[in-house]
Each structure stands twice: as structure tokens, then as C-alpha cells.
Amino acid sequence: MEHRVSAGQVRRYRVRAQQLDRAPDAARVPTDAAVLDAGVQDTGPDGALWALALRGVPVRAGAWPEDLAVAWSVRGAPHAYRRADLPAVQRALRPYSDADAGKRIYDAAKPLRAAGIRPTDALGHVARTMHAVVAAPTGKGALSTRMTAELDEPYLRWCRPCGATHMFEMPFRLGALHAGLELEPGTSPPVLRRSPGFPAGQVGAVDRDSGGTGGAGDADPAGDPADDGAHDLVRGVLHLLGPATAKDVAAFLDAPVADVKRRWPADAVPVEVDGAAASVLADDLPALLGAADDGGTTRAPVVRLLGPYDLFLQARDRHVLVPEPARAKALWPVLGRPGAVLADGALVGTWRPRARGRRLALELDPWVPWDAALERAVAEQHERLAAFRGADPA
Secondary structure, three states: OOEEEOHHHHHHHHHHHOOOOOOOOOOOOOOOOHHHHOOEEOOOOOHHHHHHHOOOOOOEOOEOOOOEEEEEOHHHOEEEEEHHHHHHHHHHOOOOOHHHHHHHOHHHHHHHHHOOOOHHHHHHHHHHHHHHHOOOOEEHHHHHHHHHHHOOHHHEEEEOOOOEEEEOHHHHHHHHHHOOEEEOOOOOOOEEEEOOOOOHHHOOOOOOOOOOOOOOOOOOOOOOHHHHHHHOHHHHHHHHHOOEOHHHHHHHHOOOHHHHHHOOOOOEEEEEEOOEEEEEEHHHHHHHHOOOOOOOOOOOOOEEEEOOOOHHHHOOOHHHHOOOHHHHHHHOOOOOOOEEEEEOOEEEEEEEEEEEOOEEEEEEEEOOOOOHHHHHHHHHHHHHHHHHHOOEEO
């Protein structure tokens, strides 16, 4: 029997699946967060650490725990992971197919294919070259210059804004983790360094059928989702951002829909979200069905100031998060995204930080009337953000 759920149930389920309902510092160690399995995007002034703090992890702005690492990963964006997980994350990030690799590297795929180079092979070559070049911590600019000197023409392009020839951006970013490299947190421009303990046999291992050094061969088109364990990308999206469709998952991963469908979990079950078909993992169905609106009578509402790139806002079914097109446009502009005010599973406004010295003010745009209780809760979260930054609320 297909279960029917509302958009409100979906949002409340995601709050709980992503542990946004945990109390401040509820986690005992910095690695205790379910979202670290999928990676926590580190974009913006507060980035991954604020996203983790919102999920009860004991972290503060600028103070990166040693057991967390940052790497370019999904969509070429920087994400935080448990440092010990990076080898497993690299395996999970290997392209599902050559078509997938080509889609991930965008416009770099065309000249590579024209030169007879498979996108998967290109990523492996870039990774091995990067690993050899980065013997010591290296800034992105210096590394780009070295890579340009090391690579052949199909890997390079003329960059009009820079007025120079250098390698395509996405192979550069996506090749870094396959090279066993991580980013030094807080560096801008980024500084890359070898990740301690990264297995030498995994450097450049990009094909899914390569157990070691990443030689040629077709990527496994069937692909058993269980092979990627806790970091399986398709299962991770279905668990943390479910229910979802194959198209939603593919858009989140920048992967072809056909590859996502081939790796669709056997234990995914169908549901209807306000009449639209989607799927959720069978083990998550009870939590989804149990996320019905109780009117806030049995528990305190969860109020959070979500950062602009918080995972909760990264779902591709944006109409489930924000049904009104004008509000969606305000929350996801092309440039300069604001944060979102989350109240008991609903997005009720946007916020932007306004810092002057040690004082942190917020520019708030409520979408609905806020009662006194919600205003107090937002003020408490303002204080929490200020404390996280080491500032005073203004």
C-alpha cells in the first residue's frame, strides 16, 4: 500500500533525520552527527561548523577539531567529513559511469572526449598528478600553475577573466580528494595538503572496478548500492532529504538520472507527498509517518537559524520547503543567498548577519506574523549565533 504524507510531515521528518532537534552541545564529540556521513557543505561565513552546531555538535567558529577534515566533494563544493572517513568517502565519490564522470566535470568533458580520453581516466590522471605536485601544503593558485605545466592541452582552457590558460575548474576540484588531498580549513584562497593516513593505493583510483591505482576499465554500470556503506550517496540523500525521486537525487549529486536509477536501493518504498510520487527508505518510513503535525502541544517547537547552504535547504524539491514562488526566489537567488528561519519544520522568514566589530546584528524578513514566543526563540538563536562567533548580539 502506498502511503500518503504531507509536505509538512516531510519537513518535520527531515528536521529529525538531520538532528536539527538536538539541544546545544548534545553531542559528546565533534564527529557525532549523522550529516557527516553525507558531508556538511562549508560555504559562507559560518559554513559547516555552524551547521554542525545547529545539530548539537560542540564546535565554535574558526576552531576546527582535528578529527574533522574539509574536502571538495559533491558538486565540487567544500564539505566537512570525519577525517577517518575520507578514504571511504573517496570510494563513494567515484563516478558511477563515464557518463556520470562527464556530467560531473561539466564543460571539460567535451575536449577530453574529442582527444579520445575517457572522463573517468582523466579524473584519475588529474588525481595522480595533483598528488605528486602537492608534496607540501600548496595554495590553489600555485597548484593551478603547476598543474597547467604538467597537463596536456585537452585538460586546459583559456580563461578570459584570468587572462591565462589553466585547467578546467571541475576536474581540478573533483580530482583533489581522489588525489588524497584535503583543504586547510579557513584558508582563502584555499590551501591543499595531503590527508594524513590516506591510503596510497587509493590515489587516482577513480574507476569503480579498480581496487588500487585506478587503471582503465569501464565503471560498473550495475553498481551495488551497499558497496558504498554509510557514505552511499543515493541512500544518504534518501535518508536525510527523503522522500525524494530519482530526479531529485540526481540533481543533488550532479549525476545522470539513469545512473541513479540503476543504483536505486532495493529497500526504497513508494510514498505520495501531497499527491506526487516519491520514495523513502523502508527503515525511515515509520519516522516519516510519525512526523504528523501535533500542533506543537506535546513538544517545544524547533527554531533554528539555518545557514544559506545548510543541508536542509539543499533539497531539490524546493516546492516542498517553500510553496510560494516569490519566497523561493528570495531564499534561493542567483547570488547572495540569505539564511532561513526554521520554526517547527516550516520556513518562516530569512535572515542575514550584520556584523560591526564584536557586535552581531541580524536583518530579519518574516514571511508570516511571528508571535511573541517565536520572536523570543529567534532572539535566543541570535544569541546562540553570536556566542558561536565570539561576538555580542546587537
